[in-house]
Amino acid sequence: xxxxxxxxxxxxxxxxxxxxxxxxxxxxxxxxxxxxxxxxxxxxxxxxxxxxxxxxxxxxxxxxxxxxxxxxxxxxxxxxxxxxxxxxxxxxxxxxxxxxxxxxxxxxxxxxxxxxxxxxxxxxxxxxxxxxxxxxxxxxxxxxxxxxxxxxxxx
Amino acid sequence: xxxxxxxxxxxxxxxxxxxxxxxxxxxxxxxxxxxxxxxxxxxxxxxxxxxxxxxxxxxxxxxxxxxxxxxxxxxxxxxxxxxxxxxxxxxxxxxxxxxxxxxxxxxxxxxxxxxxxxxxxxxxxxxxxxxxxxxxxxxxxxxxxxxxxxxxxxxxxxxxxxxxxxxxxxxxxxxxxxxxxxxxxxxxxxxxxxxxxxxxxxxxxxxxxxxxxxxxxxxxxxxxxxxxxxxxxxxxxxxxxxxxxxxxxxxxxxxxxxxxxxxxxxxxxxxxxxxxxxxxxxxxxxxxxxxxxxxxxxxxxxxxxxxxxxxxxxxxxxxxxxxxxxxxxxxxxxxxxxxxxxxxxxxxxxxxxxxxxxxxxxxxxxxxxxxxxxxxxxxxxxxxxxxxxxxxxxxxxxxxxxxxxxxxx
Amino acid sequence: xxxxxxxxxxxxxxxxxxxxxxxxxxxxxxxxxxxxxxxxxxxxxxxxxxxxxxxxxxxxxxxxxxxxxxxxxxxxxxxxxxxxxxxxxxxxxxxxxxxxxxxxxxxxxxxxxxxxxxxxxxxxxxxxxxxxxxxxxxxxxxxxxxxxx
Numbered sequence: 001x002x003x004x005x006x007x008x009x010x011x012x013x014x015x016x017x018x019x020x021x022x023x024x025x026x027x028x029x030x031x032x033x034x035x036x037x038x039x040x041x042x043x044x045x046x047x048x049x050x051x052x053x054x055x056x057x058x059x060x061x062x063x064x065x066x067x068x069x070x071x072x073x074x075x076x077x078x079x080x081x082x083x084x085x086x087x088x089x090x091x092x093x094x095x096x097x098x099x100x101x102x103x104x105x106x107x108x109x110x111x112x113x114x115x116x117x118x119x120x121x122x123x124x125x126x127x128x129x130x131x132x133x134x135x136x137x138x139x140x141x142x143x144x145x146x147x148x149x150x151x152x153x154x155x
Numbered sequence: 156x157x158x159x160x161x162x163x164x165x166x167x168x169x170x171x172x173x174x175x176x177x178x179x180x181x182x183x184x185x186x187x188x189x190x191x192x193x194x195x196x197x198x199x200x201x202x203x204x205x206x207x208x209x210x211x212x213x214x215x216x217x218x219x220x221x222x223x224x225x226x227x228x229x230x231x232x233x234x235x236x237x238x239x240x241x242x243x244x245x246x247x248x249x250x251x252x253x254x255x256x257x258x259x260x261x262x263x264x265x266x267x268x269x270x271x272x273x274x275x276x277x278x279x280x281x282x283x284x285x286x287x288x289x290x291x292x293x294x295x296x297x298x299x300x301x302x303x304x305x306x307x308x309x310x311x312x313x314x315x316x317x318x319x320x321x322x323x324x325x326x327x328x329x330x331x332x333x334x335x336x337x338x339x340x341x342x343x344x345x346x347x348x349x350x351x352x353x354x355x356x357x358x359x360x361x362x363x364x365x366x367x368x369x370x371x372x373x374x375x376x377x378x379x380x381x382x383x384x385x386x387x388x389x390x391x392x393x394x395x396x397x398x399x400x401x402x403x404x405x406x407x408x409x410x411x412x413x414x415x416x417x418x419x420x421x422x423x424x425x426x427x428x429x430x431x432x433x434x435x436x437x438x439x440x441x442x443x444x445x446x447x448x449x450x451x452x453x454x455x456x457x458x459x460x461x462x463x464x465x466x467x468x469x470x471x472x473x474x475x476x477x478x479x480x481x482x483x484x485x486x487x488x489x490x491x492x493x494x495x496x497x498x499x500x501x502x503x504x505x506x507x508x509x510x511x512x513x514x515x516x517x518x519x520x521x522x523x524x525x526x527x528x529x530x531x532x533x534x535x536x537x538x539x540x541x542x543x544x545x546x547x548x549x550x551x552x553x554x555x556x557x558x559x560x561x562x563x564x
Numbered sequence: 565x566x567x568x569x570x571x572x573x574x575x576x577x578x579x580x581x582x583x584x585x586x587x588x589x590x591x592x593x594x595x596x597x598x599x600x601x602x603x604x605x606x607x608x609x610x611x612x613x614x615x616x617x618x619x620x621x622x623x624x625x626x627x628x629x630x631x632x633x634x635x636x637x638x639x640x641x642x643x644x645x646x647x648x649x650x651x652x653x654x655x656x657x658x659x660x661x662x663x664x665x666x667x668x669x670x671x672x673x674x675x676x677x678x679x680x681x682x683x684x685x686x687x688x689x690x691x692x693x694x695x696x697x698x699x700x701x702x703x704x705x706x707x708x709x710x711x712x713x
Binding site for chain 3: 194196197198201203205206241368369370371384389390391451452453454456463465467469478480482486487489490
């Protein structure tokens, strides 16, 4: 309950906006991210909104193991985001390459291209895990101060 | 056919950097607002799966190939194991074949509800996205209950399936599909009666029957042009030869037709599920298989929600395949898309692409627009094009916010 | 006589293929192999006369000193023919079949990128599926190609 109150406060103060990016994933994590926004899970009750442009985003929710085709675009999008900005690797592929680790044409994880603040494993990561991970990231920002936030492995 | 509006039109563009080398997914040549031609560039989710499949064992490959596409993962995994089982001349137990078909039809239901929501989002009908994805949670729960996961079910193994369906689960599925059938009927009624939907989707993405065949279109995209092809009936696999069902075709030849086909396929899937569940044979769910598969080859076809999925496997007597070739359905529909967009408005692009239910997983597609009249070139993001398309259609009377308020259920 | 037995007989007759070069794998599945010099005529006969009107896929294979291609063709009755042919690896030139099936374009581009085939008659276009800056002589699906780690 303490975490919930901190989130509500944080959301009131900041209302974090999210950009969703698929770096070559199989789509499983992406449909679970979208599901997290639909009525049953309703990420929006935390004041979290999905935005279409990096310029307005606080948090980049990124799926996929990063294919070579998409690497530059991912870096570009990260650079376009204003500070403070945070990257959440959604799904095992985004964390480590997952089942595609070692495949030619993939980097095997988001942190091979850009800095990652939070890792949400799962194949795919379920909507509950995604919400849990994002909420934990926000809570840790509140606690530790924005620049040092780093959350690894939600349970 | 010039007018002032064409010259005043501005497309919002992201910042350009000299070192920017992100190839655009779509390149469009415009004359005024009309598309003269489309160039489609894919490869964004090329991960090197076929190579990896040669370097892993057959069992490891079942897990890998399930992840070709997360939306039709069971399609890919079934197509693969079917090919291997054929090479090894295995008699897969009938109960396993029925369970595979049950999961396959549940997957089709989740995929078609998903598609409805995505299509709604593309035309500015976000309420439809919320309603259909909420309905979809019924089938997601069923899949999670039976398989242990909402997506990527891990049901298949070589020689059968890994989990059984209990009698309790059988009853839950039957109850769940009653609800899904009710919702599908509601959306069909909506699609048949609401003039905003009919007008918005009609005459868009047109492919004639002959062109659909000539261009090699598959799945609901082809069936909406009266191409009467469905692998479940024409080249039966799993349990499909033992149940009766209709192949849904439509003669609108456009996005509206593709919508009707998918909606009616939902009802057909429910009918199939009732037969599969009531006729579920007793017996084992898998047979033991040696790790080494004798040398041979097999071509496996599966009717995925998006269309014909083709897997070719060649074995060499070891525990790793010699070659695995996968032709996912979206690749077969690409030529048709180019055809659909020619001489259409730029504002049609989002829903036309969405209507083939594309499985090139890249949500942030880039569109390069070459304005031939003004010699202006720019790059649009998908989100910008979607907004442009929604606003363009709003100017012409399409406003889905009112329809959203009317949605029931 | 089953469908595929009938079709097999028709193919042997029309294409002049030796009995041992064409086999029935199981109901609705036939495999056959032709020399590349006979390919064009065989393909025309199969699609025009023998009613193989669907191109399911094109599979490339690395087979030691040869590169092989299998064209998977289907008929309305569900029969699929795996039509295999091969060319020398040091000069792997084949003709496009896009005049028969326009959907073949992207499948043939895969053969070019992943195996190094040269497909004559393929229209101008973007490569698929590799990046533009992928080295020209590296073909990932060749057996001797390993990713650099």
